[in-house]
Amino acid sequence: MxxxxxxxxxxxxxxxxxxxxxxxxxxxxxxxxxxxxxxxxxxxxxxxxxxxxxxxxxxxxxxxxxxxxxxxxxxxxxxxxxxxxxxxxxxxxxxxxxxxxxxxxxxxxxxxxxxxxxxxxxxxxxxxxxxxxxxxxxxxxxxxxxxxxxxxxxxxxxxxxxxxxGPHDYTERLDYWIDRVLSHDRVVVPGDGQNLWxxxxxxxxxxxxxxxxxxxxxxxxxxxGDRRALTLAETVETIAHAVDTDCTVVTASDDALAAGDLSPDDFVLYREYPHLLDTCALADLGWESTPVEEAMGKTVAEHRESDRDGSEWDPGREAEERVIGIKETL
CATH class of the missing domain: 3.40.50.720 (NAD(P)-binding Rossmann-like Domain)
Incomplete structure (x- = not known):
């Protein structure tokens, strides 16, 4: 029927x-x-x-x-x-x-x-x-x-x-991070990279x-929500794995970010306090979550075919380069 x-x-x-x-x-x-x-x-x-x-x-x-x-x-x-x-x-x-x-x-x-x-x-x-x-x-x-x-x-x-x-995400929030991984071999992540949203x-x-x-x-x-929640650093690493490229996560404290006149909140998908949802009730109905590696692979593949780059969320690569320079001298 x-x-x-x-x-x-x-x-x-x-x-x-x-x-x-x-x-x-x-x-x-x-x-x-x-x-x-x-x-x-x-x-x-x-x-x-x-x-x-x-x-x-x-x-x-x-x-x-x-x-x-x-x-x-x-x-x-x-x-x-x-x-x-x-x-x-x-x-x-x-x-x-x-x-x-x-x-x-x-x-x-x-x-x-x-x-x-x-x-x-x-x-x-x-x-x-x-x-x-x-x-x-x-x-x-x-x-x-x-x-x-x-x-x-x-x-x-x-x-x-x-x-x-995922594919066709007009907010371009994750597109920013995908574009960073595709464009640069070093990606600045605020804090210690362990923040969880x-x-x-x-x-x-x-x-x-x-x-x-x-x-x-x-x-x-x-x-x-994804049954396996990724930290921001893990997100960048998972994107890099999906595109089969080497990418170094450069974590940056508030002081290090200040060298580029940046703060953690300048980075999309950063959240100081963890945000995690219990999905057990949904799973009890028979719902299953796609493995994050598979989900990211599909997301990256569609990103590459689109014209989205997440540039509206860009804190400024020059500012990030200053932060990376400070980190490399420490």
Missing amino acids: THTALVIGGTRFIGRHTVTELLANDYEVAMVNRGNHENPFADDDRVTRIEGDRKDRQTLRTAKLSVDPDIVIDCVAYQPIDVETATEVFADVDGYVYISSGSSYSAEAIPKREGETPLCPCTPAQATDDSAETYGNRKAEGDRAVFAAAEDGVNAMAVRPCIVY QRAYVEDVASALRIVAERGEPGAAYNV
Whole structure:
């Protein structure tokens, strides 16, 4: 029996991989979005696209009536009202899954666990804000909207990824580090290189969304992240291994970075306090994580075919060279 999935979003990164995951598992797939980004499935007759703004309740109602989805994956709910509206419109589907975030956790615990680690508060003003500063607050309030919907009988769940990476990542955060390894034989890493900000491979996030939609418990949230979390130094080394090149990690203290007028926060994917999510609940549903070497290999291969270089995150190679020079004289 063929099942039908509706993906709200579906063209850029997580949504794109989610559509591919659903197709690979024999779903008929429809997407609803505004059409602001190129549609990678434009020539795929297995995918139907409905144009409209997800914030428009009538757009969601039209999508529901035309698609009659078994499951709904919500990739672009950035305000709590988006979740509240979607869980009302899709109240009778077999599974509604909201993409939340590891940023919804307010406490610095290692690891962060669903149902145990406190979530961020969210004021009415934060709930309607679109700034990066309120992202975690809004995602947490979306989680609470999922919990409330489940209390009312909706089969609604949340999936909380940490930082997502992989092919077609428009944020270019990991692209910066890949480009550094491809371009230089010495790469500056802030601190001692052991800082840990867990990431989630995008294909694993996509499979998590499908699995939670099919098997998740209504009202539950599920963390998703690489089962083997890499430190920043290990990340650089894994990239170097993927491209089969020699690359020296140059760790730099605050004082050493100051020689180049740099600080640790100038480097993307640096986080002073470790960020690690417990993914046992998701694994209990049968989800598995792609080995990081395989995930990095696919990520690097697609990077080389793209025009992304992560330059928007570049702290300045000349400044880094000054740091490297200082380190070499010590």
